[in-house]
Amino acid sequence: MKKAPALIILAFVAFVGISSSLFVVNEAEQAIVTQFGKPVGDVKGPGLHVKIPVIQEVKRFEKRIMKWDSDPNQIPTKDKRFIWVDTTARWRIVDPLLFYKTVATEIGAQSRLDDIIDSVVRDAVSGRLLAELVRGSDYQSPRGPGEKEVFEIEGEVVSESELVGREEILDSLLGKARASTPEYGIELIDVQIKRINYVDQVLTRVYERMINERNQVAAEYRSEGEGEKAEILGKMERELKQINSEAYRLALEIRxxxxxxxxxxxxxxxxRDKEFYSFLRTLESYKKVIGKNGRLVIGTDSPFYKYLQDVK
Structure with a gap:
């Protein structure tokens, strides 16, 4: 009976020792084992694993793809356009042992990626025209056949055919940034530019230029409208004169x-009766000449007095 408590204590100690020597790594994790703070091995596969209790510890790291985001940076392009560039990237840990030795934590990795990617993005943006950063490789110019946009940089003319697309810039950017990450146990999967925008001072000038361009287009439309209006009014006036002339001609014909x-x-x-006709015409003349309360002064020898003279 006295041995029972000792056995219980021994069993408990054995259970604690065994449980503390076992650890589980799931599918989304990878781990390394450290002994007195120094890494002694890595565990990449999921499942149940063994370590030495007390003197060894397990450091766990994400196996899944993680996201990196930078703060927007103000960068001048090759054609001296100051823009805000907002960049994002995706990365993952491929060598947890090397990762722990070089950057130790995900926060340290994010800080190192800040230095690598920001530097590469700044070099890429400052070495390219703004048009190259915003256009895709399949960009089609709205200009007519034979018309090409020409860029001039410090007196040097750059033809539109010499420009590259945004995809080529990003591929080059990714290649340069990816070359610096394996030494930290990191694989850089993708780098993308989320947003490009002008700085406030340039943005104001851009809006003003857009307004001026729209005003020019509106003025052209108004000018074309005025021309069409004048043409329509002229045509209407000609048709009206033609109608009036035709009506006047018909009126003259009818008259x-x-x-x-x-x-x-x-x-x-x-x-038929000349005398009677003459009499009627004279009476009509009397009616027209002698109005109401009117007076007619003529000589007695006037032919106009003939029928008045014969009245008795």
């Missing part, structure tokens, strides 16, 4: 025909 018919009627009436 001429009417006058001819009236003259024919007058001639027929005159040929």
């Amino acid at each position: 001429g025909k009417a006058d001819a018919e009236a003259a024919g009627i007058y001639a027929t009436a005159y040929s």
Whole structure:
């Protein structure tokens, strides 16, 4: 009976020793074993593993792909355009032992990537035109056939055909940055530029230039509209004059025909009874000449007085 507590204590110590000597690494992790703070081995595969209790410890690291983001940097391009460049990258730990020896933690790795990628991005941006940074390799110019955009840098003319696309710049950038990461046990998978924008001073000038360009386009449209308006009004005025002329001609023809018919009627009436016709015409003349409360002064020998003289 006295041996029972001792056995229990011994079993408990054995259990603690065995449990402290075992550790599990899951599929998303990789680990290294350190002894008194110095790495003595790495564990890349998932599963159950053994270490020496108390004197050995396990350092775990991510096996999955991780993301790196930089703060936006103000960088001048080759054509002296100051822009904000916001960059991102994806990376992973491929050698945990070397990773622990060189940068120790993910925070240390992020800091080292800051130095590597920011330097490479700054060199890439400052050595290229802004047009190259924003255009893809499949960019098609909106200009007509035979018209090419020409860039001038410090008196040197650069043709549009000499420019490279954004994809080529990023591939070159990734290659240069990737060459510096294996020494830290890191694999750099991808580097991308998330956003490019002008700095505030340049952005204001760009907006002003865009407004001026839009105003020029609007002025061209207004000028074309005024020209079409003048053409339409001129055409309308010509058609109106033509209509008026045609109406005036028809009116003259109708009036001429009417006058001819009236003259024919007058001639027929005159040929039937000349004296009666003369009498009617004279009465019409009296009516037109002598108005209401009017007076007519004529000589007694005037032919116009003939029928008044005969009245008794």
